[in-house]
Amino acid sequence: MVTMGSVSLSTTTRTALTRHRERACTDRADLHAVLDAGLVGHVGLVRDGAPVVLPTGYGRIGDTVYVHGSTGAGWLRIPDGTPVCLTVTHVDGIVYARSVFNHSMNYRSAVVHGAARLVTDPEEKLAALHAIVEQLSPGSWEHAREPARRELAATAVFGLDLAEASVKVRSGPPADDEPDVVAGGRWAGVLPVHTVFGTPETCPTLPAGTPVPGHVADRRPA
């Protein structure tokens, strides 16, 4: 019914697709585009043999995606080389079919498998944090105070290579069975889903009338 899954790019066992092959994208530009349009990803880890999935911000430089967190945070207290999976999903529409069975979603998703590499080089770490902040809030790195040494020390950064990744996209109208189309009498179509930004809310500790800077006021969803 709600059909979503994962696929292709590099074809290893875990990225090779099991169904809906037509939804696979094989272009690295597609992978980059799905990642670059996101605000939050879901990172998977194995803890005591069981999976743990947590939301996280991220950023991309070339074919590396970076995640970060407090060195005191539970989920980032992982050794260098820990197997992780980072998934980014955009819901683009609800697909209403004539049959319940053919209901679906329009979406774009990227699934990245790999070993989390602890970033220790100060230059790469700063570049990674810059990328993560730019992904969350373009323009903030220039506008806000840059990280102090103690803040950098309190932040762990991991890099994940995009070598083993898959992208899956569903778009367009419902795919109904012919007898359901012929039968008629039921609506089918797509209800588009969009992410939008509201009116910026200035921090109450700032003076009334403080203007909202352009990198916030003019921001549009990716």
Place this chain on the structure above:
Amino acid sequence: MVTMGSVSLSTTTRTALTRHRERACTDRADLHAVLDAGLVGHVGLVRDGAPVVLPTGYGRIGDTVYVHGSTGAGWLRIPDGTPVCLTVTHVDGIVYARSVFNHSMNYRSAVVHGAARLVTDPEEKLAALHAIVEQLSPGSWEHAREPARRELAATAVFGLDLAEASVKVRSGPPADDEPDVVAGGRWAGVLPVHTVFGTPETCPTLPAGTPVPGHVADRRPA
């Protein structure tokens, strides 16, 4: 910097919180509310010792959340009792702080840990599919053709108990360090993020002018 994590409700090792305890919610109603407001969740599995995270639709009945998929789909070819983690996240805002370090997101997230129970009872399976379809597209179960026997046979449904779950919420303005507030000269605040529905797109195989039914035309985000 982009601080997101996971917490509480039942306090087992994996739901007990490691930081930002003030963001934990301990009410089951909060858990239900976060789940009920979502369109897509991210389910984690362990495959060959590595984590896999995939987007999926889901539905809730009481304290059980259900996921489903094709019996031919790779990720659902799992044995009864497989450990899974289902996470649902809503991004509510981008938190711009005076410092890069204190940038964050406003969000609501629910993390459910448990063993995926294969649903074999026909009545529970039908009720679960009803809940999944209602979550995706309220009103569709009544409007669309109900599943045929062969469609039900092609669909696997798993139930996940909400006994071990956590909810974490961040809301409100940025939490800047006092020296940064005093220093002034930098904007801080929240850019709200909303999910909205666009204009319904009627399937091109329907006659022009086919009216959009109320359960689609009048639908508003949860």
